[in-house]
Amino acid sequence: AAQGIAVPFVVCGSARLRPAAVCLSQWCRRAAAWRQLDGAPPQPAVAEKAGMSDSDEFEYESDDDPYGGGEEEDGDEEAIQIENTFYEADDNKQNFPEQALEQFQRVVALETKRGTEVVWRFKALQNIVILCSRTNRFDDMANRYRELLSYMDQVTRNDASEAINTVLDSVSSASDLTKLELIYEHTLDALKATANQRLWFSTSVKLAKLYLEMCDVQKLQRIVRTLHRTCQKPDGSDDVSKGSQLLEVYALEIQMCTLMKNSLRMKEIYPKTINLTSAIADPRNIAVIRESGGKMYMSDKKWEAAYNEFFEAFKNYQETGNAMRAKIMLKYVVLANMLALSSINPFDSREAKVYQDDPEISAMANLRTAYEQNDIQSIDRLLTNPEYKILSDAFIRTYLQDLLRNIRLQVLQNIIKPYRRVSLQFLSKEINVPGEEVISLLVQLILDEKIVARIDGTEGFLHVNAESTETAKKFANIQKWVDSFERIHQGLLGKLNQMQVS
16 A cells, blocks of 8 residues: 555454455465365355445455454454565565565564564574575674574474574575684584484584585584594494485595595595495485595596496486586596596496587597597697686596597507608607607607617607517517527537536
């Protein structure tokens, strides 16, 4: 009415005028109750007085309410105002957050004046915290959240758990990590006085993940140790009956080892996690563990084992709907696959085919094809194209040099085959690397006995022996064979001479 809109009124119960929305909301609640009893909901009674126009229409309800609503209708107007304000705010919170925030705050203020009874203000505070986070009012968010936690003992345990989980999930994307840390700490302080162990554990895990994101190793170590103690028996051994919680703790510790580059501790923990994966566990934790295991094997240059771990991580990320991480894991799968010189094509799997049209994944598939064909120019083109974002991943860059060196060694060996004398500058141009890199590659080929040649650094040429490497090895083996026969012959002659002397 304040906005110039005609609001219809109804006469309810004791002939007091109320907005139609109030009676309609009451009727909706009663209708829901009737549906639960498999009954038909009652229809709101509409009576038109003779001679009334449409604008003068009123609704009447009898004082003898057969649906049990008389007590609610006879309640005070202030309680009805609080309820309606809450629902109006709930309708506005998506499209008009500022207006909804004011309305939720009004609900808290109105109910606080009425006394200690907590009916609407707990839910209102929950929405206020979420809206403050959305509108970047982090100080107000922290203050209101403390107020919300103070009412935990006045609501049911389920309502408290649901409210806290909803708030923490909503504010987890906040840009101010310090304020977010404060929210988690306030929650843990409030949960100390309760027996809600499950909620305490899940909140502690979220705080540990925040410390991981902040790279705060000291706080992360402290909270991981605390979490681990809750999953142990009195003798200090792991309680396998808490397999899912143990897996979460180990997933955090493995990520901490990765952050600290503590490979020895990771190798100690990782086998324990594999034994626990047979339990019913969150695939998000399995994905993190498998990803860390793949990186551990990559650091040890165990390419085949890393390939298997990355592929398991890829499938678990895909199962949880984390498409971004799944796509990154698929890149790592291709990288490990190429380093392992595997003939298995990861894109033949059903899971990987989902991403085959993605430009970044398509680029990795083309990179694998170029690797098989020793096509160094196509590889360089794919790597240097910013659209494919291959080199933007620090982990791929770490092992890309190993991959490129293998490719260049194979290409260089094939280029040298028809020559007896070849310019180092020509080789540098052919494989598109500096002269110093060419010399390093040639030295490795010579030491690995892949070619028989000598480098003339003064003139800038490589002199290749007339015999191929294979031919040289063949004659070397024949010479060893001849030498062995010569030694046997000399030995037999010596024994014959001794026999003649005796």
